[in-house]
Amino acid sequence: MTSTANFQFVEDRLREYKGATQEVIAALLPSKEPRRYLYDLIPEYPNRFGKGLRPSLCIATCRALGGEIDKIIYSAAAIELFHNAFLVHDDVEDGSLERRGKPTLSAEYGLAIAVNVGDAMNVLSLHPLTHNLEILGPTLSWLVFSEIEHMVRQSVEGQAMELGWVRDNTVDIVEADYLRMTLKKTCWYTCMHPCRIGALVATGGQVQMDRFNHFGYYLGAAFQIQDDVLNLVAEGAKYGKEIGGDLWEGKRTLMLIHVLEACEPKERRRLRLFLSRPRLARSEDDIQWLLGLMNKYGSIDYARSCARELAGAALYQYRSTYGDLPGSDDKRFIEEIVLYMIEREL
C-alpha cells in the first residue's frame, strides 16, 4: 500500500493548509541583518519538506466549526513556527545529524548558532499573535496566547522527562510513562492545542475546548509511535533523518520498553550495558544487534498495533467531537488524517 494512492485527499488538503501558512510565515520573517547566522537560517527547517500537520489541524478545525481561515491563519503560523523552533533545539539536544533530508542546523553551523537560531524562532513564533489583535480583538487574542503558552510549557516538560531518562539511563519505565511523556512532548502541541485553538477562534471563545483533548491525545500518540517506528524501518532518502537515530541516542520508545520486558535476562544485561554507554561509545554492531532483538521479539509490530489502537480511539472520539458538524472538506480531512497518521511513510 502506498500512501499516495489512499491519501490523495489528505495530502492535497495538507498542501493547501501548509501553503497558506507558509505564505504568512514568509511575510513575517525579517529580511535584515544579521543574515548569515540568523535570519538566513530561520527559513531552513520551515522550507524543508515538513507535512504541516499542526497548522492543518488548526485551520481545518476552525473551518469545520464555521470559522474563516483569515481569522486562524496567524495562530496556525505561530504553531508551525514554534514547531520548527522546537525541532532546532531538539536536534541540538539529541545531537542529531539529519533533519528532513539535510544536515541539522547544529551539525552544519555548530551548537551555539543553532541554539540562538532556535531562540530567535521561538520569539518570532510569538509575533503572529500580535496580528491577532486586529482580527480577534485583545481579549480573544489573550486566550490564544494562553493556549500557546500552555502548549510550549507542556513541550518542555515532556522534553525534560525524555532527556532525564536518557541522562539517568532509566530502564524501568513502563508504557504509561512513555504515554505520559508523549502526551506532554508531542500530543499537546501537535494535535490538542491546534484543535483547541481552531475551535476557540471559530467560536469567538464560546466553546468547551477540553472537548478536543481526547481526540488530540489519541491522534498525537498514534502519530508519535508511527514516528518512532519509521525511525527504525523507513527508507532513508524519503524519511529525511538518520535511520536508527533513536537507537544511537538510546531514546526510550515503545519498542525499547517492549524489548526490555520481553527479552531473556542475558540479552537484557547486554541491552542495559549498551544503554549505559555514551552515544559515541556505541557501535554499528550494537545497533544492528538491538534492531535484530526488536525484530526477534516483535517489538516493532507491537508498537504498530498500539498505534492502530490509538488511531481507533481517535476515530471514536472524532465522532463525538466533530461528528455532528455539517459536512465539509475540512471535516473530512480531520477524519481521514487519523489513518494517515499511522500509515504514512514519512
Place this chain on the structure above:
Amino acid sequence: MTSTANFQFVEDRLREYKGATQEVIAALLPSKEPRRYLYDLIPEYPNRFGKGLRPSLCIATCRALGGEIDKIIYSAAAIELFHNAFLVHDDVEDGSLERRGKPTLSAEYGLAIAVNVGDAMNVLSLHPLTHNLEILGPTLSWLVFSEIEHMVRQSVEGQAMELGWVRDNTVDIVEADYLRMTLKKTCWYTCMHPCRIGALVATGGQVQMDRFNHFGYYLGAAFQIQDDVLNLVAEGAKYGKEIGGDLWEGKRTLMLIHVLEACEPKERRRLRLFLSRPRLARSEDDIQWLLGLMNKYGSIDYARSCARELAGAALYQYRSTYGDLPGSDDKRFIEEIVLYMIEREL
C-alpha cells in the same frame, strides 16, 4: 575605593527592587513534575547573587514617573526571568563553566538539559504578562508584550553577531561594530526596555518611549564594557565567572579590538593565529601572553575610559530624560546607578 562605601544607597535600593521581583518570580515557578531536570533547575540562576539591575531600572522608572510598584512588578519579573533564560543559553553557546560563583547549568547537567531549561525559562518569562491583563487591561498589556518581543529579538540579533564573529574568526571589526552588537545584545534588554516599559506602565501608554533610548543605550554600553573589563581583572571569588573566560572564548571585546589595532605586526600575526584556533587548542600560556599584550598597549585602561565617557553621556541624558521629575528615591537611584555601572566590582 570600594563600592560598598560609595554605593550604599544604590545597593540598598537594588536589594529592595530585586527582593520584590524575586517574590513574584518565586510565586510563579511551578512546584510540580518534572522536577529534577526542569523545575528544580529553573530557580538556580535567579537565586544566585545577581544584582537585579533590569527589574530595578524598570520599577524605579515607573515609580519616578508616578506609577505604582504593583502595576509594574509583573513586567519587571518577566524581564528578570528572560535575563536568566538568556544567561543559561549564553553559557551553553559560549561553553562557559562558571556563573555567579557556581558551575553553569550546562557544565553540571549537560547541554541538552540546559538548552531545555533555558527554553522553559523563556516561556515562563511570558507568564507574568498574563497577570498584566487584570492590572493593566488588555490593550496596555499588549503594548508591554510588544516591548518584550522587541527586546528578545534584539538580544538574539546581538548574540548572532557576536557568535558569527567568533565562528568566522573575524578580526577586522572596529569599535562601531562592537557598539552596535552591544546595543543589540545588551542595551535593549538591560536598560532601554526596562526604562521604556516602566514609563509605559506609569503613564498608561501616554509617553514617548523613545525618549529613554539614549539614556538606556549609554548606560547599557557602559555596563557591558565594565563587564568585559571585570572579566579580565576581577577577583575570582567575588566575580563568579572564570576570570579571563572571554579570552579563552576569543570574544570580541573593546580590549581585543584595541589591542589588535595597537600591537606590532608580529604580535598581530600571533594574535590572529591564536584567535583562529578552537577554544580547546588554546593554552594558559596563550591567555597570559594576550593579557600581557593588552596591558602593554593599555587596552584595558582604554576600555575603562570608554566606559567612563559612556557613563558621562548617560548622566547627560539622565538630565533631559528624568531631570524634570519630582525628587524621589527612585529618581535618585537612576542617577546614582550610572556611576555604579562603571565602578562596581562585580
